[in-house]
Amino acid sequence: MDSLEELISAARGEIEIDLLLEGAEIVNTLSGEQHHADVAVHKGRVVGFDCRSARECIDLSGFVLSPGFIDGHVHIESAMVTVPEYARAVVPKGTTSVIIDPHEIANVLGIDGIRYMLESSRRAPLNVYVMLPSCVPATKMETSGAVLDAESLSELMDDERVLGLAEVMNFPGVVFRDPEVLKKIRLAGNKRVDGHAPQLTGRDLTAYIAAGIKSDHECTTLEEAKEKLRQGMHIMIREGSAAKNLLELLPLVTPQNARQFLFVSDDRHSADILREGHIDFMVRTAIKHGLDPILALQIASLNAAMYFGLRDLGAIAPGYRADIAVLDDLKSLKVVKVIKDGKLVAEDNYLTARLEGTPAPKGMTMRIGPIDIGSFMIRSEGIKSERIKSESIKLEKMKIRSELASARVIGIIPDQIITKSLAIQPKIANGLMVADPDNDVLKMAVIERHRATGNVGLGLVKGFGLQSGAIATSVAHDSHNIVVVGVTDEEMLDAVLKVKEMGGGLAVIKDGRIEASLTLPVAGLLSEMYMRDVAEGIDDCIDAAHDLGCQLKDPFMTLSFLCLPVIPELKLTDKGLVDVAKFQIVPLFMESA
Amino acid sequence: MDSLEELISAARGEIEIDLLLEGAEIVNTLSGEQHHADVAVHKGRVVGFDCRSARECIDLSGFVLSPGFIDGHVHIESAMVTVPEYARAVVPKGTTSVIIDPHEIANVLGIDGIRYMLESSRRAPLNVYVMLPSCVPATKMETSGAVLDAESLSELMDDERVLGLAEVMNFPGVVFRDPEVLKKIRLAGNKRVDGHAPQLTGRDLTAYIAAGIKSDHECTTLEEAKEKLRQGMHIMIREGSAAKNLLELLPLVTPQNARQFLFVSDDRHSADILREGHIDFMVRTAIKHGLDPILALQIASLNAAMYFGLRDLGAIAPGYRADIAVLDDLKSLKVVKVIKDGKLVAEDNYLTARLEGTPAPKGMTMRIGPIDIGSFMIRSEGIKSERIKSESIKLEKMKIRSELASARVIGIIPDQIITKSLAIQPKIANGLMVADPDNDVLKMAVIERHRATGNVGLGLVKGFGLQSGAIATSVAHDSHNIVVVGVTDEEMLDAVLKVKEMGGGLAVIKDGRIEASLTLPVAGLLSEMYMRDVAEGIDDCIDAAHDLGCQLKDPFMTLSFLCLPVIPELKLTDKGLVDVAKFQIVPLFMESA
Secondary structure, eight states: OOOHHHHHHHHHTOSOOSEEEESOEEEETTTTEEEEOOEEEETTEEEESOOOOOSEEEEOTTOEEEEOEEEEEEOGGGGTBOHHHHHHHHGGGTEEEEEEOOHHHHHHHTHHHHHHHHHHTTTSSSEEEEEEOSOSSSOSSSOOSOOOOHHHHHHHHTSTTEEEEEEEOOHHHHHTTOHHHHHHHHHHTTSEEEEOOTTOOHHHHHHHHHTTOOEESOOOSHHHHHHHHHTTOEEEEEBOSSOBOHHHHGGGOOTTTGGGEEEEOBSOOHHHHHHTOSHHHHHHHHHHTTOOHHHHHIIIIIHHHHHHTOTTSSSOSTTSBOOEEEESOTTTOOEEEEEETTEEEEETTEEOSOOOOOOOOBSSOOOOOOOOGGGGOOOBTTBOOOOOOOSSOOGGGGOEEOOSOOEEEEEEOTTOSOEEEEEEOOEEETTEEEOBGGGTEEEEEEEOOSSOOOOEEEEEEESOOOSSOEEEESOOTTTOOEEEEESSHHHHHHHHHHHHHHTSEEEEEETTEEEEEEEOTBTTTBBSSOHHHHHHHHHHHHHHHHHTTOOOSOHHHHHHHTTOTTSSSEEEETTEEEETTTTEEEOSBOSOO | OOOHHHHHHHHHTOSOOSEEEESOEEEETTTTEEEEOOEEEETTEEEESOOOOOSEEEEOTTOEEEEOEEEEEEOGGGGTBOHHHHHHHHGGGTEEEEEEOOHHHHHHHTHHHHHHHHHHHTTSSSEEEEEEOSOSSSOSSSOOSOOOOHHHHHHHHTSTTEEEEEEEOOHHHHHTTOHHHHHHHHHHTTSEEEEOOTTOOHHHHHHHHHTTOOEESOOOSHHHHHHHHHTTOEEEEEBOSSOBOHHHHGGGOOTTTGGGEEEEOBSOOHHHHHHTOSHHHHHHHHHHTTOOHHHHHHHHTHHHHHHHTOTTSSSOSTTSBOOEEEESOTTTOOEEEEEETTEEEEETTEEOSOOOOOOOOBSSOOOOOOOOGGGGOOOBTTBOOOOOOOSSOOGGGGOEEOOSOOEEEEEEOTTOSOEEEEEEOOEEETTEEEOBGGGTEEEEEEEOOSSOOOOEEEEEEESOOOSSOEEEESOOTTTTOEEEEESSHHHHHHHHHHHHHHTSEEEEEETTEEEEEEEOTBTTTBBSSOHHHHHHHHHHHHHHHHHTTOOOSOHHHHHHHTTOTTSSSEEEETTEEEETTTTEEEOSBOSOO
16 A cells, blocks of 8 residues: 555545445455445555445445455466466456465576566566475486575565465475575575475474474375374465365364465466366365355465465455455355456456566577487496487487396376386387387486586386377476477477477477477466467367377376476486485486396 | 574484473364373474473373463553563463553653563563553653654564554544554554554544554454454453453354454453463353353464464464463363473462562652642632742642632542543632542642653542542553542642652552552552562552542552543543543633632
């Protein structure tokens, strides 16, 4: 508010106010009840319930007003759209605030990526707050576009829209007291430190919490959430695209503990946002499954505001920002209008507010270097490797020469991001290891794309089901190098070159031709198109992958997690195969054949 | 915590911890339940529930552990003891944190008084946080020992134990946008601004809240509290000595809104603390009247911590300060032991921790100047006044010469701090107005004692019932000048001189002799004795006043509020009679006889 004086005048009724929302009931998250109120709004803030006139009046008789929803933890990058386009999609669904962890773009662009997210959201009809990514890069066993140490983060920690340190995934770093990790936690000071501690339990969990980490969004079972809740964590109930925990965790919520819960989407894809919704979907589902609507809406708004110390969000009351979701009723939870900072910004699932673009830090995120594939071949007793010199990515780089030995093969588990580590005798042809589609063993590569190191990690994967062709993407957690899986080296190369040419994106190669593709020019992660078009583009790519024989529900999501070396059991980075349990790079071929 | 590293080690069980509280149930204010937990404590903090050994173990089987209680708003001065002595009394009752408004001592000593409260509490086994007094002095119609403007307050606002701006009593200053008042509110920034808005309603209330004032402890009716709650105020339920609102407001609490409530004592006298208890009394009473014990204990601990942003208080969970009340059970709510920062500090209602004194800013708070009583006599058509020159307070100063006119007389309403403005024909003797004990009209004076201005305000009061003698006190809200009421001028003077001689305190004069007295050497407000002795001293003074014929329950409390010119209808300050509705000084005698 520019002027406290004007706010007070407006509340007293001394001046004509901007807007009056007449006739509705409001969900009062503070008094914990639903009651009639004509909501007066001035200069973007609620100024009372007693006003009778205004410059503009909107009759909302029959509707229910809820505080705008707050997503307590989201990686917007998972929707593959820019912040304004994200706003275009989620604001009409009643979401007026998001607390983002720009972890993906930070892995590519570092502090500049975070600044871009802050900048591009400045004029969006959505409050965008940032938790600073705590684990960039995720490990030292991969090459990322940036390394964010405590000193780098300190540049942004004092920003008024920065609310703390994002999900601390490096739990060993916490419990074993890695100085750099603790430095980051100390840096947060009075701001929040979010957790990420799947299945962490017992003393290690206690130590992690004692370090000051007071939330978790990774609970998948009631028991896990109960343990964390009892020890003081705020439980962020997540309903993402891959991980869906709402129905499992809902029984834990009681009126006595509800304030410790938040709703978050974490990683939610465009298609799911468009089809099911966002936080509104969680509220609707929770109410349908028996949660008291008042508690559900407190969880969806006030609780996140309280947790993050956002004192003028999460309620419809004097002095609060006028961020309001107008609902048909508390059963359908259909959002018919959205008011943001006192302005009508969406109606009937359509954003009416104008969006302003922000120049994206495009290009230069596909720095693929001249590398020699031979230098990354795994030597073992069972394998003779041969260096092949070359100046750029060529067909030969994709070849793995092999004899006899058993190979470590990444075994996909459908719908999960964990994998199995399999031991399989690879197929050899002309002294080179090749894909074996009959047994669903395909070749896979991760091509470093940030610093032109020339790194190419090579591996084998079982479970993709491709009978021909190749698929590639520059979305590959967490370092977002280019990952490709395919049947022939030629098509793998084509797929990678297509991703490079687009400046990032998804590509499907069939019979040597580009069958489908989606351009993601912003950091190789985000499109600048509408969310609907992005969702269609992804669907096209998925369909094309299915045409190649893949039966995974979302092959690109599966592919993107095959590079994440903090999730068991076997992953591939640009530096090679990672045995996650051992937390080290391991040879492709096993010691003894 | 000095060392995050050590805390983490202790939580992981890598090192021997300090203390283990074994066998008890805990009230988990976060998970909203009661459950078994062996509470491990190290370096003053809770480090988990799974430990089996420690340097010291205390078997608490059969007991229930609650987070230590937090008093969300208290003027310690009302107990007339120093902070350490206050701690000695309330800590054994389970109170481990208080948020004080050192408003009284600030009226006498200004910033130095606030610093003294901070300093004298630094080593007490009680967390003492400060809200900076917002209204010193209360009005310009009185002389206080200090004037605290925004600039003075800014010296202390950044102190880590200062949590914001205390009760903004000057509601007209807010709603009419007094620049200095808004400057103080802005000064609080992200810290809290507490309210004080008895009976404020409608648009003015909305404006007051919109200004950022988010709590109130002055609700006396359910309707009043409901209106404030709906508009977003945190309702501080008060159970003081004079104002008791618990039973009236309790029905408003529901599981859906309970987090908006706090328990506070505001002004609670030593006798009541010793006899009934402190926050424990409120919890016990609330539970007895049907409030869910979990909600009651959340209100008594976690809610205040959340409201004030004290993130490591209000729960028994890893990382939280080990401030724990050990209860017999949740029905009797008898506090059997108290742990403060991991140390046993009280047992069986007895403080076992050592207390350290802090040199008090004594003396020099009884600066009574040579004044001329005549200059304060009220001239009117009905009265002839006569100036009597003198160099110091003498008998003559107490005389009011009068003829015929009706006088404005302060009419006491038993057990209330509001008064009536009465019109009474005063008794005249030898051309001087005198007390008329037969009609219970007594003389009253307020003697300025901070700056030796010589100001003496003179008036009449009905309702004290003294048949002879005089009573005086240096506790006189809010400026704490010396107030005296009596039958003869001689005895009034004796009473004032006794208060002066003591350097502050209470005095009762009977038959020209000192019948009872209590010394309050710290700012004329606080004793340095045990609370029990102070309570006895007050009782002696009250008994002596009763012997003089007074039938008021607590004549000194009544007397102390007769000077507070913000409470209707008629009050007396050192500058004269104040018509509170008109908010101005008015003559003692009415215009027409």
